[in-house]
Amino acid sequence: MDNKERYLEIFRKNGYKLTTQRRVIFEVLYERSNEHPSPEEIYDRVKDKYPEIGLATIYRTLQLMEDLGIVYKMNFNDGLSRYELCMNNAHQHHHLICLQCGRVEEVEIDLLEGLEAAIEENKGFQITDHSVKFFGTCKVCRKARSNKKEN
Ligand SMILES: [Zn+2]
Ligand SMILES: [Zn+2]
Ligand SMILES: [Zn+2]
Structure with a gap:
């Protein structure tokens, strides 16, 4: 299948x-x-x-x-x-959200395994998924911004 x-x-x-x-x-x-x-x-x-x-x-x-x-x-x-x-x-991948242009990028790696293990250990809470959003400025917008500064 x-x-x-x-x-x-x-x-x-x-x-x-x-x-x-x-x-x-x-x-x-x-x-x-x-x-x-x-x-x-x-x-x-x-x-x-x-x-x-x-x-x-x-x-x-x-x-x-x-x-x-x-x-x-x-x-x-x-x-x-x-x-x-x-x-x-699988756990949900993380999302990077650009506050300038609204573009949403994905972060394919979880990187939270250590945190998840610590939470399960300390709180007895079994984590099956999470939703992580990062807000900021994307590469393209940062470049456009720094080009503007140079001119
Ligand atoms: Zn995870
Ligand atoms: Zn952007
Ligand atoms: Zn996604």
Whole structure:
């Protein structure tokens, strides 16, 4: 079973039919997960292949996928809900959010293992995931800023 099929299997295992609508919405997220699309952005993509779909269906399907643990719902403080696929049993990667241009970058390495172990040890709390956001200025904006200073 490839990665994609493993995700789709979650619908079936929980008694949900894999309707065309669900599949098309999943496909968009699968292809653009690292762009953290909002429901409206997903809608724009899905509409091309499936013009009769409505925004309400997108919201409903995303809610279902969140309940089933297929996607994360995130908020990067730009007022939009954004979605990305959950990785199999992995902790969520960290996000770097640029306050100048709104770009969201991902940090692929966890680096929190030591902290997690210390918390489990001291608090008896078993950590299964976390959500870490760093706010600041991205490389591109910093460069633009320093170029401005030079002129
Ligand atoms: Zn991400
Ligand atoms: Zn972790
Ligand atoms: Zn930036």
